[in-house]
Amino acid sequence: MSDARTTVLVVEDDPDDRALLARAFQKAGVAMPLRFAVDGDEAVAYLEGAVRDLPDSCPAVILLDLKLPRRSGFEVLAWIKGHPVLRRVPVIILTSSSESVDLKRAYDLGANSYLVKPARPEDLLRMVEQIHAYWLRLNHAAALP
Amino acid sequence: MILSDARHAARSLAPNGERRTASERLPRRGPALATGTFLIAAALLVISAVTLSVFLGRVAENRAFVLRTSAILRGIAELHVHVRAAETGQRGFILTGEPRYLAPYEKAIDLVWAEFRSLEGDVRDPGQIARLHRLRPLIEDKLGELARTVELRRESFEAALAVVRTDFGQKLTEDIDAIIGEFERAEQDIMVSRSRQLEDQAQWATRISAFTAVLAVAVILLGVVWLGRQQADAGLLAAERRFREGLERQVESRTEQLTQVNRELDAFAYTISHDLRAPLRAMHGYADALAEDYAAILPEQGRRFTQRIMAAASRMEALIQDILTYSRMSREEVNLRPVSLDEVVDRVLAQVRSQIDGSGAEISVERPLGVVSAHSPTLQQAFDNLIANALKFVAPGEKPRIRIRAENSGEWVRVWVEDNGIGIDPAHLERIFEPFQRLHGVETYAGTGIGLAIVRRSLERMDGRSGVAPGEGRGSRFWIELRSTNAEAAR
Numbered sequence: 256m257s258d259a260r261t262t263v264l265v266v267e268d269d270p271d272d273r274a275l276l277a278r279a280f281q282k283a284g285v286a287m288p289l290r291f292a293v294d295g296d297e298a299v300a301y302l303e304g305a306v307r308d309l310p311d312s313c314p315a316v317i318l319l320d321l322k323l324p325r326r327s328g329f330e331v332l333a334w335i336k337g338h339p340v341l342r343r344v345p346v347i348i349l350t351s352s353s354e355s356v357d358l359k360r361a362y363d364l365g366a367n368s369y370l371v372k373p374a375r376p377e378d379l380l381r382m383v384e385q386i387h388a389y390w391l392r393l394n395h396a397a398a399l400p
Numbered sequence: 401m402i403l404s405d406a407r408h409a410a411r412s413l414a415p416n417g418e419r420r421t422a423s424e425r426l427p428r429r430g431p432a433l434a435t436g437t438f439l440i441a442a443a444l445l446v447i448s449a450v451t452l453s454v455f456l457g458r459v460a461e462n463r464a465f466v467l468r469t470s471a472i473l474r475g476i477a478e479l480h481v482h483v484r485a486a487e488t489g490q491r492g493f494i495l496t497g498e499p500r501y502l503a504p505y506e507k508a509i510d511l512v513w514a515e516f517r518s519l520e521g522d523v524r525d526p527g528q529i530a531r532l533h534r535l536r537p538l539i540e541d542k543l544g545e546l547a548r549t550v551e552l553r554r555e556s557f558e559a560a561l562a563v564v565r566t567d568f569g570q571k572l573t574e575d576i577d578a579i580i581g582e583f584e585r586a587e588q589d590i591m592v593s594r595s596r597q598l599e600d601q602a603q604w605a606t607r608i609s610a611f612t613a614v615l616a617v618a619v620i621l622l623g624v625v626w627l628g629r630q631q632a633d634a635g636l637l638a639a640e641r642r643f644r645e646g647l648e649r650q651v652e653s654r655t656e657q658l659t660q661v662n663r664e665l666d667a668f669a670y671t672i673s674h675d676l677r678a679p680l681r682a683m684h685g686y687a688d689a690l691a692e693d694y695a696a697i698l699p700e701q702g703r704r705f706t707q708r709i710m711a712a713a714s715r716m717e718a719l720i721q722d723i724l725t726y727s728r729m730s731r732e733e734v735n736l737r738p739v740s741l742d743e744v745v746d747r748v749l750a751q752v753r754s755q756i757d758g759s760g761a762e763i764s765v766e767r768p769l770g771v772v773s774a775h776s777p778t779l780q781q782a783f784d785n786l787i788a789n790a791l792k793f794v795a796p797g798e799k800p801r802i803r804i805r806a807e808n809s810g811e812w813v814r815v816w817v818e819d820n821g822i823g824i825d826p827a828h829l830e831r832i833f834e835p836f837q838r839l840h841g842v843e844t845y846a847g848t849g850i851g852l853a854i855v856r857r858s859l860e861r862m863d864g865r866s867g868v869a870p871g872e873g874r875g876s877r878f879w880i881e882l883r884s885t886n887a888e889a890a891r
Binding site (some may be wrong): 269271272275278351353354355372373374375376377379 | 677679680681684685686714
């Protein structure tokens with residue numbers, strides 16, 4: 256890791272999904288703190304603040320749901336990928352839709368990965384373990400400023 | 401369902417298109433015939449007009465000829481008169497000796513040659529020219545004889561009389577009379593024949609002009625008919641174009657409606673996939689958390705209940721997954737291209753490897769299965785369901801045996817998936833391809849009842865067919881059929 260960024264931003268409106276995801280991260284033994292945003296606007300506001308005040312507090316990776324109140328996941332994604340600095344942060348789409356239109360649009364907008372929310376808790380745990388192994392350990396992130 | 405409506409709309413356009421080209425072809429023959437007739441009549445009109453003008457030219461020529469002939473006849477008569485007048489003057493002078501008789505004689509002599517030259521100028525007929533040649537020396541001799549006798553009379557009456565009495569002059573006069581008579585008769589014959597020709601030609605000219613007039617009328621009539629036809633044709637085409645445009649607009653608006661409906665369906669499917677699954681994940685996740693985190697304090701009954709909650713959530717997740725697959729099968733684009741059946745079957749078998757190993761199933765694939773025109777993910781979906789069915793529906797305690805083989809009938813390749821399972825009651829053979837049809841309770845065989853509907857729909861989308869053969873003894877024999885790419889290439 257070339258960088259001190261250690262948080263994971265989870266943009267997710269469903270409280271159950273947030274709770275179960277947090278549980279899965281905990282079970283997977285991921286030490287990184289999770290920062291939650293409950294809608295698109297909050298995610299954008301948080302990211303703007305982070306990049307302005309303290310670039311090191313920017314997330315190492317962003318888990319982004321597509322269907323969100325207010326600003327949608329696609330809008331947030333477009334905003335991030337259009338941002339001069341934040342566009343280097345890996346964005347992993349985490350949604351329940353496996354519609355090909357959504358996949359195409361997400362990748363067109365610059366998503367780094369696309370995951371479908373698993374139905375079974377054991378599958379969710381496996382997914383979190385793999386996110387941790389790949390995106391937070393194996394993958395090299397670019398410095399932000 | 402909506403999409404199949406769209407297909408009907410598209411199909412119903414085709415016969416219209418055919419009818420249109422047929423109706424275009426039919427009246428085409430009419431104008432071609434009319435145009436041909438019109439052109440032939442016009443050509444005939446031009447030919448007869450040219451002939452008429454040639455004939456009229458000949459008639460004019462003949463008329464001039466006849467006029468010249470009558471002038472020649474008048475000229476020869478005048479010549480005759482002048483010769484006679486010269487002789488009369490000579491005789492008067494010889495008898496009387498009075499010089500006043502010489503005046504008509506001298507005047508006649510001048511006129512004789514003037515008339516002769518004029519005749520020579522007019523005459524064209526070679527016979528008549530020869531006659532004039534014979535006449536010239538006779539007239540010269542006659543005038544010579546007259547001049548000599550006049551000279552002699554100035555000396556003496558007797559000397560002149562002696563010359564007259566030789567009858568030489570008389571002989572010349574008779575010869576001249578004969579030739580002139582001959583000339584006149586010949587000229588009259590010429591005139592008669594020419595007049596007859598003139599008459600004939602005039603008659604022909606009349607006939608031709610009558611024919612020309614009839615042709616002209618015919619051409620005008622045909623022209624009017626032809627123009628009318630053209631106009632009617634143009635009107636028909638315009639009406640047809642309007643009809644076609646109307647139809648196109650209709651198709652466009654219908655397509656737009658369908659697209660709208662499709663978008664709504666998409667939104668609906670999206671909602672199902674997202675909103676319905678979220679609480680399900682929560683149920684499943686919390687039940688799991690309960691079983692894990694509170695296992696110690698949960699009684700046996702409580703642990704069983706949480707297991708039931710998780711099993712129910714799994715079933716519902718599978719159902720939603722199948723409904724989405726089924727609806728996506730109808731909505732998403734399916735592009736047909738050559739697909740290797742062996743590769744697709746291999747991929748599906750790799751996916752269900754754990755199930756196969758778990759059940760100890762024997763699967764035999766009779767290779768090569770061949771190459772068909774299909775959409776790989778859709779075909780995979782179909783095989784996935786067929787093989788899952790074959791693995792699932794076996795009698796308890798039995799090992800599934802599955803045989804996959806292909807029959808190539810040239811145009812079609814039929815792939816059989818045969819098992820040793822519980823088979824299907826013949827009464828339900830067709831019903832099982834409809835969605836949500838279950839023949840067994842959930843307790844006996846898990847499943848959503850959509851698997852075979854997905855098989856049928858996926859084959860339909862790939863222009864293929866699917867079915868099940870009545871089993872002989874135990875087991876089921878499912879088949880799917882797709883176009884062979886060899887046949888495709890041959891076409």
